[in-house]
Structures are given as C-alpha cells and as structure tokens.
Amino acid sequence: MTKFYAILSRLMICLIGVASSLGTANQSNESITSQAKKLDQALISRIIDNRLVYCANGVFHTFNPQQSAKGIAIDIIGPQLYNRLIRSNESLTDFLPEIAKRWEVSEDKLSVTFYLNEGIPFHTTPYFKPSRTLIADDVIFSFDRLINSNNPFYQNHFFPYFQAINLKARIRSIEKLDDYSVRFNLYHPDQSFLSHLGSYYSPILSAEYAQQLKANNSIDQFDKKPIGTGAFKLDSYLVDEYIRLIRHPYAWQIPKLNDRMFEQVIIELSSSGVGRLSKLLSNECDMLAYPAAAQLATIDKQHRLNRLERLTFGTAFLSFNTQKYPLNDPAIRNAVAFAINNPRLMQSIYLDTAETASAFLPSYHWAFDPSIQITHYVPEQSKHILKEKGLENISLTLRVSSNPEPFNPSPIKMAELIQSDLAAVGIDVKIIVHDGQYRPSYFDTHSVDLELTGWNAPNADPDTFLRPVLSCDAIGARTNHSNWCNPVFDGYLDKANMTDDFLLRKAYYQKAQQLLANELPILPLAYSRNMLVYDKSITNTHSLTQGNFSFMKLERYREKN
Structure with a gap:
C-alpha cells in the first residue's frame, strides 16, 4: 500500500508540473515545482484522511459469508458489503430491523412473515448495473440457493454454517406475498430461526445479478464479484495483498454523508502477527483486531491508539x-x-x-x-x-x-x-x-x-x-x-x-x-x-457492535494546526 501511494504521489507531481509549465511559461521551474508539491500533498492528505486501512488477520477466500464458517468474510467483509433481513442488537440478545422493517410470527409458530423496506438499492459496478431496488425475489433467491439442490447457484457450492444447522430441514417453503412481503413456512416451530437469519451468515443477495450471470454462463463469478446493499462495494482485489471497497453512494441506511466519513475501506491482507502491529505503529494501517496479549503493553504506550474491548x-x-x-x-x-x-x-x-x-x-x-x-x-x-x-x-x-x-x-x-x-x-x-x-x-x-x-x-x-x-x-x-x-x-x-x-x-x-x-x-x-485497536483520529467507534460491525458511520477527526 505504501508503494502505491508513493507512485501516486510522483505521478501527481509530474502531471501538475506539466500542466503548470504549459499554462505559465514565464514562471520559474522552482516555483512550479513548489506549487505542485503543495497541491500534491493536499491531495494525498485528502486521500489518506478519507480511507480506512484495516490490517486483517487470517486468510481471505470468499466475499460471501454464506460460503464461510468463520474468518474475514464473517468478521469484516460481510458487514461492509451486505445487509440482512434483521440484525442482532448490541448485547446480541434481541433483534433489530434491517432490510425487514418488521416481522410477524404466526400463532402456531410455523411461519414468519417479513415486511421489507422499500427503495433499497443494490451496488452499481462495472460488472453489474441494477435495474431495480431490492424486492422479495431477492430474499427468496438468497435462501433458496442454500436449500434447493435444483438451484444452479446451489450446485457445486458449499455453505458450511447452513449445512451444519440443517437449514433444509427447517424451511418447508418460501413464498412471495407481494414485492415487499415474504413468508418463510417452517416444518416445525423453531425458536432459533430468527437467530440464524440475523447472523452475518445470512446476507441478502441480488436475484437480478444472478440471472445476468446465468444468462452469460458465468455463474462461477457470483461469489467472486459481489453485489450487495451494504454501505461499501467492491472496487478492486489483489490476491494476498488487499481488498479495496468504496462507498456505496446510495447506501440507504445513511441518508446524508459528511466529508469526515470514509470514502473507501482498504482491507490489508499481506501482514500477520508482528507485521500487523508494525504497520499500525507506523501509520500504515488505522485499525486491527485480536492483537496478541504480549503486544498490549506496546499498544498501551502509544498515545495515539485506543483499545475497544x-x-x-x-x-x-x-x-x-x-x-x-x-x-x-x-x-x-x-x-x-x-x-x-x-x-x-x-x-x-x-x-x-x-x-x-x-x-x-x-x-x-x-x-x-x-x-x-x-x-x-x-x-x-x-x-x-x-x-x-x-x-x-x-x-x-x-x-x-x-x-x-x-x-x-x-x-x-x-x-x-x-x-x-x-x-x-x-x-x-x-x-x-x-x-x-x-x-x-x-x-x-x-x-x-x-x-x-x-x-x-x-x-x-x-x-x-x-x-x-x-x-x-x-x-x-x-x-x-x-x-x-x-x-x-x-x-x-x-x-x-x-x-x-x-x-x-x-x-x-x-x-x-x-x-x-x-x-x-x-x-x-x-x-x-x-479487542479492536485503532487510531484515535477515528471516531464514532461506538457504532461498532457485535451485531453490527459495519464501518459506515465511522469518521476521521483531524485537529486543525
């Protein structure tokens, strides 16, 4: 990542220098260079202030939490890219609305009906441009692919969490009542059903995107090039190096963005152990989780770092x-x-x-x-x-x-x-x-x-x-x-x-x-x-809970000189 920004810096100096020389031929080279450097530093500072670099622990292997048992897809990726029907509250003991604005359990406990929020947009990317917002079809598809062996997006895939809880033996059918109402019919009363749907293992995916890939014979790309409704969307991924997410400009959960919120999240994959801590101490990353106990004394000596437990x-x-x-x-x-x-x-x-x-x-x-x-x-x-x-x-x-x-x-x-x-x-x-x-x-x-x-x-x-x-x-x-x-x-x-x-x-x-x-x-x-360790310039960390680990509300505060 450091190399990338060094290259960007040199490139901007060159571009600004050329533009300046063309526009003001009588200006001295020294003045042009000085001006370019000032502009460059302002730009680089703006880029750094508006990006959050998270030094990840573990190996990345999928963008889709449905395909993971634990790790980065569950802890970090899922909360940024996707939303669920419901989510856990801060204490993980109850549920809050997310894509579903409300839900009803039938008197016989054999069905659960979810009423969806309207106007929730999916990500727009170079590889997919949605023609509609989220509807019941997307909810049905997201769970049908987990339990229906005839679904082409079920075949040749592995869903460890849902196979472990035998989701197939729980859901009798899923029916669309209208575009914004969907009902799950169960084989038997299931007190834990909402708990499983409220986990990060249960993202709501795009049925329209799935149909596009199916028509293009590209089903294998569905979980490699993710589309969700979360506050961030995939921009780029370099194997074993980093994942770059950029802000979803139409994120439905934040009606108004401010210039202190992060425009991009970079998940750094190339370091582990001592390497992660070194990058945190040298300002190459802003945040890391699960530091070793032996590292805590070093962390606590750094006045610019905070710990969240x-x-x-x-x-x-x-x-x-x-x-x-x-x-x-x-x-x-x-x-x-x-x-x-x-x-x-x-x-x-x-x-x-x-x-x-x-x-x-x-x-x-x-x-x-x-x-x-x-x-x-x-x-x-x-x-x-x-x-x-x-x-x-x-x-x-x-x-x-x-x-x-x-x-x-x-x-x-x-x-x-x-x-x-x-x-x-x-x-x-x-x-x-x-x-x-x-x-x-x-x-x-x-x-x-x-x-x-x-x-x-x-x-x-x-x-x-x-x-x-x-x-x-x-x-x-x-x-x-x-x-x-x-x-x-x-x-x-x-x-x-x-x-x-x-x-x-x-x-x-x-x-x-x-x-x-x-x-x-x-x-x-x-x-x-x-345990989460992060730079003190990052604020609103109270929004990070076990039930909702999205970075969407985090901000960076810089004191004016």
Missing part, C-alpha cells in the same frame, strides 16, 4: 477426533484434559483478556450450567489414566491455524504450550500448522488427532453455539472437528428449539451441556473478549 459469545477449545484411536475412548480424552495447564494458558496467551472456560457456553450466557466444571489441571491423574490404559507413551497430531482468531490471539503459541504440557505426561505431540483458510476438502480426513480451534457465535441463542460445532449434521459441513455424533445431544437441541417455554429451553440446553461434559468431544479452554 467487548465481551463476546466466543469459546476457544481443543477438539478431540473421537473417531480415531486412542481418542475414541472418553477416558483418554479426559487424560489429555487433565494434563493441560489452563492457568498458564490464561496468563501466557490472554493475560486479563479472557476467562477460563468451565463449560462450552460462556459463564455469562443465559443457558450456562454452573454445575459443570470441566477444566481441571491434574497431571498426576492424567498419568494414572494413561498407565491404567497401557498408553504411557503415545503420539498425537495437533492441527492449529497460523492466524489469530477472535477467540485465540496466539494459536501457535497456545499449541506449543499444550504440546509441552502433554509431553510432561508422556504424550508426544506433533503440531501441524495450516493457514486458517476454510477448505472443505482439507478437513475431509480423520488423520488428525487434535484440533486447536474455537467458535464465535453470532448471537446469544444456544443453537448458534452448539449445533454448528457439535451436531451430527455439522460433521458433513466440516465444522464439527471432533467427528462426534450423538443423537441424544441433537435431540436436546431439537426439543429446545420447539418450545417457547424459556425455563424448559434452558433445561434442555443444560442437559446437552452435561452430556458434553460426560463425553468430552471438546475441551473448552477460554471465553474470549473481542
């Missing part, structure tokens, strides 16, 4: 491959769990930015079961179990992402600490590092014993926690890395979804958690907080 519904955990010997035995899974020094992980990885996990759902979640206490560091008990099983010297593989994640700012370091803990009880661990990119084929294997991963639920509904990570359907979606399938567990989730009795729902979810504690397909490690 929020509690999330995120849990870091160690996933056991329950289909592979010896971890198919719950006793061995417990032996591994007893060997891990969680207090050391808290201190070394998180400092004061996370809480030790005692169960899968965070302790501040409404369905949390305080009677469950999974995380205990008892290495002698681990050795005893292994000796009793005749497995005093075993070897395991541990797969881990190289990139920071919302629930784990230093995954490789955590893997190395776990490797050290397990070595102390006689378990040799080989660490396998991957880049964090979601590839269905990559996880289509039972060869790995352990996976250091986690889950950041889109809202407070327990179904968005438990089903995508631990249900039987989630194995096929490659989001259940434990390969654990228990119909009793799935049954508890189904029963909780079909009742509107709050206490009964809570009881079913707590039974599900007790089953997890007994069988231990995953070992919860930490309840994380999301």
Whole structure:
C-alpha cells in the first residue's frame, strides 16, 4: 500500500508540473515545482484522511459469508458489503430491523412473515448495473440457493454454517406475498430461526445479478464479484495483498454523508502477527483486531491508539477426533484434559483478556450450567489414566491455524504450550500448522488427532453455539472437528428449539451441556473478549457492535494546526 501511494504521489507531481509549465511559461521551474508539491500533498492528505486501512488477520477466500464458517468474510467483509433481513442488537440478545422493517410470527409458530423496506438499492459496478431496488425475489433467491439442490447457484457450492444447522430441514417453503412481503413456512416451530437469519451468515443477495450471470454462463463469478446493499462495494482485489471497497453512494441506511466519513475501506491482507502491529505503529494501517496479549503493553504506550474491548459469545477449545484411536475412548480424552495447564494458558496467551472456560457456553450466557466444571489441571491423574490404559507413551497430531482468531490471539503459541504440557505426561505431540483458510476438502480426513480451534457465535441463542460445532449434521459441513455424533445431544437441541417455554429451553440446553461434559468431544479452554485497536483520529467507534460491525458511520477527526 505504501508503494502505491508513493507512485501516486510522483505521478501527481509530474502531471501538475506539466500542466503548470504549459499554462505559465514565464514562471520559474522552482516555483512550479513548489506549487505542485503543495497541491500534491493536499491531495494525498485528502486521500489518506478519507480511507480506512484495516490490517486483517487470517486468510481471505470468499466475499460471501454464506460460503464461510468463520474468518474475514464473517468478521469484516460481510458487514461492509451486505445487509440482512434483521440484525442482532448490541448485547446480541434481541433483534433489530434491517432490510425487514418488521416481522410477524404466526400463532402456531410455523411461519414468519417479513415486511421489507422499500427503495433499497443494490451496488452499481462495472460488472453489474441494477435495474431495480431490492424486492422479495431477492430474499427468496438468497435462501433458496442454500436449500434447493435444483438451484444452479446451489450446485457445486458449499455453505458450511447452513449445512451444519440443517437449514433444509427447517424451511418447508418460501413464498412471495407481494414485492415487499415474504413468508418463510417452517416444518416445525423453531425458536432459533430468527437467530440464524440475523447472523452475518445470512446476507441478502441480488436475484437480478444472478440471472445476468446465468444468462452469460458465468455463474462461477457470483461469489467472486459481489453485489450487495451494504454501505461499501467492491472496487478492486489483489490476491494476498488487499481488498479495496468504496462507498456505496446510495447506501440507504445513511441518508446524508459528511466529508469526515470514509470514502473507501482498504482491507490489508499481506501482514500477520508482528507485521500487523508494525504497520499500525507506523501509520500504515488505522485499525486491527485480536492483537496478541504480549503486544498490549506496546499498544498501551502509544498515545495515539485506543483499545475497544467487548465481551463476546466466543469459546476457544481443543477438539478431540473421537473417531480415531486412542481418542475414541472418553477416558483418554479426559487424560489429555487433565494434563493441560489452563492457568498458564490464561496468563501466557490472554493475560486479563479472557476467562477460563468451565463449560462450552460462556459463564455469562443465559443457558450456562454452573454445575459443570470441566477444566481441571491434574497431571498426576492424567498419568494414572494413561498407565491404567497401557498408553504411557503415545503420539498425537495437533492441527492449529497460523492466524489469530477472535477467540485465540496466539494459536501457535497456545499449541506449543499444550504440546509441552502433554509431553510432561508422556504424550508426544506433533503440531501441524495450516493457514486458517476454510477448505472443505482439507478437513475431509480423520488423520488428525487434535484440533486447536474455537467458535464465535453470532448471537446469544444456544443453537448458534452448539449445533454448528457439535451436531451430527455439522460433521458433513466440516465444522464439527471432533467427528462426534450423538443423537441424544441433537435431540436436546431439537426439543429446545420447539418450545417457547424459556425455563424448559434452558433445561434442555443444560442437559446437552452435561452430556458434553460426560463425553468430552471438546475441551473448552477460554471465553474470549473481542479487542479492536485503532487510531484515535477515528471516531464514532461506538457504532461498532457485535451485531453490527459495519464501518459506515465511522469518521476521521483531524485537529486543525
């Protein structure tokens, strides 16, 4: 990015110099050059002030959140490019209107009708010029492609989140009542249905754009060249370097723009770890998320930087491959769990930015079961179990992402600490590092014993926690890395979804958690907080919430000299 602006600067000096020499032949070369430099600096300053550079963590692989399980598409891209029917409020416990201005659930709980805002424009780009605004057809298309195998935009695509929650088994049909009313008919009452529609996994796409690509035999471009209704639209993308988004001039959620709002967002993809922090410190980027705990002291010394911390519904955990010997035995899974020094992980990885996990759902979640206490560091008990099983010297593989994640700012370091803990009880661990990119084929294997991963639920509904990570359907979606399938567990989730009795729902979810504690397909490690570090010149950061991470209202404030 620095190289780009250096080139732009030199080019502008040349152009202004030529123009000046043609217009005022009697002016000295020195005066012309001085004038050009002043004009150039003003232009460059204007460009810099009106662009937000976000140093991303992780690997980019799709613009469409429907095709992602976690990562940049969910955390950053989706909120800028797209809108949903509804969105979560700041606490992630309720819903607010977005594309839908209101909605109604039928008395029998078998249908949900959404009434849409009128006049919502799609992006206009060199590759698509919409002839109309958003209507019910777009809503129907956006979900039909997820559940209808005859839809050409379903074929040869993978939708991990929706396959994990088995959306097909939830929606009986979707019908258009008129251009601005659409009804979802369900197979059974579903208390979590709105929670899934209110997540960033559920953007509303353009049916007209899809038809254009189909007519041109270019269906494969649909998710590569995105069209949404969000505050920003795609301008350019350079693989492994950056994504440039520019302001959608007709963004419906901001009726009036001001000159302090950002005209473009640049998502910088070329750096990770220390490189991201270096760019932040050298003013090459304005914002980054999930810094390592070891970097916080350096960050806090910088008077021009601010930190924004929020509690999330995120849990870091160690996933056991329950289909592979010896971890198919719950006793061995417990032996591994007893060997891990969680207090050391808290201190070394998180400092004061996370809480030790005692169960899968965070302790501040409404369905949390305080009677469950999974995380205990008892290495002698681990050795005893292994000796009793005749497995005093075993070897395991541990797969881990190289990139920071919302629930784990230093995954490789955590893997190395776990490797050290397990070595102390006689378990040799080989660490396998991957880049964090979601590839269905990559996880289509039972060869790995352990996976250091986690889950950041889109809202407070327990179904968005438990089903995508631990249900039987989630194995096929490659989001259940434990390969654990228990119909009793799935049954508890189904029963909780079909009742509107709050206490009964809570009881079913707590039974599900007790089953997890007994069988231990995953070992919860930490309840994380999301952390964002940004330049103090950026204002309106209160608009960034877990339910709405769009940069549309951010501004840059510069003090006058």
